[in-house]
Amino acid sequence: MAQAMVIGAGPAGLMAAEQLAAAGHQVLVAEAKPSVARKFLMAGKSGLNLTKNEPFDQLTGAYGDAGDWLRPMLRDFDARAVMGWAGDLGQEMFTGSTGRVFPKAMKASPLLRAWLARLEQAGVEIRTRWRWQGWRDAALMFETPNGEQLCTPDVTVLALGGASWARLGSDGAWASRLADKDVALAPFAPANAALSVDWSHHMQPHFGTALKSVRWTVGELTSRGEATISAKGLEGGGLYSLTPAIRAGTPLYLDLVPDMTAEALQTRLAGKKAKATLSHWLKNSLRLSPQKIALFHEMTKGAASGQAQWADALKHLPVRYSDLRPMDEAISTAGGVRRTAVDDGLMLNALPGVFCAGEMLDWEAPTGGYLLTACLATGRWAGKSAAAWMEGRASA
Numbered sequence: 001m002a003q004a005m006v007i008g009a010g011p012a013g014l015m016a017a018e019q020l021a022a023a024g025h026q027v028l029v030a031e032a033k034p035s036v037a038r039k040f041l042m043a044g045k046s047g048l049n050l051t052k053n054e055p056f057d058q059l060t061g062a063y064g065d066a067g068d069w070l071r072p073m074l075r076d077f078d079a080r081a082v083m084g085w086a087g088d089l090g091q092e093m094f095t096g097s098t099g100r101v102f103p104k105a106m107k108a109s110p111l112l113r114a115w116l117a118r119l120e121q122a123g124v125e126i127r128t129r130w131r132w133q134g135w136r137d138a139a140l141m142f143e144t145p146n147g148e149q150l151c152t153p154d155v156t157v158l159a160l161g162g163a164s165w166a167r168l169g170s171d172g173a174w175a176s177r178l179a180d181k182d183v184a185l186a187p188f189a190p191a192n193a194a195l196s197v198d199w200s201h202h203m204q205p206h207f208g209t210a211l212k213s214v215r216w217t218v219g220e221l222t223s224r225g226e227a228t229i230s231a232k233g234l235e236g237g238g239l240y241s242l243t244p245a246i247r248a249g250t251p252l253y254l255d256l257v258p259d260m261t262a263e264a265l266q267t268r269l270a271g272k273k274a275k276a277t278l279s280h281w282l283k284n285s286l287r288l289s290p291q292k293i294a295l296f297h298e299m300t301k302g303a304a305s306g307q308a309q310w311a312d313a314l315k316h317l318p319v320r321y322s323d324l325r326p327m328d329e330a331i332s333t334a335g336g337v338r339r340t341a342v343d344d345g346l347m348l349n350a351l352p353g354v355f356c357a358g359e360m361l362d363w364e365a366p367t368g369g370y371l372l373t374a375c376l377a378t379g380r381w382a383g384k385s386a387a388a389w390m391e392g393r394a395s396a
């Protein structure tokens, strides 16, 4: 029987397994799905933004209140370390203009192949179609193609993911098993989520088009990122970073002309000929894109009349939406194992010898490479802590 078990073969679990093997332990990884790292491979479909190359304080700031908790783990495996790790796996990396870091291959499969080969060489054994079902007395219980298996490793690292894109494996079903063991959990919530909007038929021609050069504002938060108009609503990186405030019900506003001051806009509007229609003027004088004009009309519903109201709506358009899109569609989830439920080494206080890593921990961050960076860093931290805990017991 393996000395160490890792449950969940996403980036956090694989990283924990690598640390345990490097410390000389026999490691078995159990994965419920027929193949490993399905969400990681999905992340590769949009280029695999692995990390963000920026000053360390800015990087930790992206994790909001959890930045302070994750700081030592990110210090131990920061953006530079992520790039070095991917480089060691044969991936040439590049940093985009915004600091986002990608492999030149713009996909995850070559990196994953090289990583799995290295894990195999290190002696890590991976069993797929092994679904963890909780504990029976002290044993971990798995449903496998060969029937139920019970395992009693010296240490366990849980890296079971969040609660979105359940078809890729992270279904959040683990939460009730940990709650039964008195592990404190924050409720799951969508993070990096799109918005549901009940569009009128006027918006149909604009489905699939992007809103560029805009500024979104929710309370104190602003974003200059793009969003796409879809049949279901609005989606894209420009909105994702605002999810925490949107979730809290703070109203969302859009500046359709962020590079023009309100005064300059008023001056331009004063020059509008009385007989020119507003749409004509927005197109020909202000050079707004068709989708911006459509959104302006959709959201104001003709209620804005006169120069002052038009200017106000162009700079501060209230964006009406019905809700966030369902959690399963979100790029990531907030909530999970609370900071108070684990010690400094990510071991569960309620379950000595059981460690947690990755998105199942209660932190959230915008897209931009922050998600994978924290999954890798917490996986590494949990793996190293688990190895140290075993060694401490052996020498006691």
Ligand SMILES: Cc1cc2nc3c(=O)[nH]c(=O)nc-3n(C[C@H](O)[C@H](O)[C@H](O)COP(=O)(O)OP(=O)(O)OC[C@H]3O[C@@H](n4cnc5c(N)ncnc54)[C@H](O)[C@@H]3O)c2cc1C
Binding pocket: 007, 008, 009, 010, 011, 012, 013, 030, 031, 032, 033, 036, 037, 038, 039, 040, 042, 043, 044, 046, 047, 048, 049, 050, 051, 130, 131, 132, 133, 159, 160, 161, 162, 165, 168, 169, 170, 171, 174, 330, 331, 332, 357, 358, 359, 360, 368, 369, 370, 371, 372, 373, 375
């Ligand atoms: C479309 C999309 C694009 C993304 N793009 C990016 C990006 O570019 N950059 C970025 O930083 N992040 C991105 N992310 C987020 C990133 O992929 C995740 O945050 C990351 O994969 C989480 O890693 P994890 O190891 O914690 O969990 P996961 O990758 O979810 O892995 C958890 C594993 O645990 C397994 N598991 C669950 N329950 C059980 C059980 N009971 N028994 C056994 N195994 C179980 C699952 O099958 C799964 O393999 C993207 C996500 C999506 C959906």
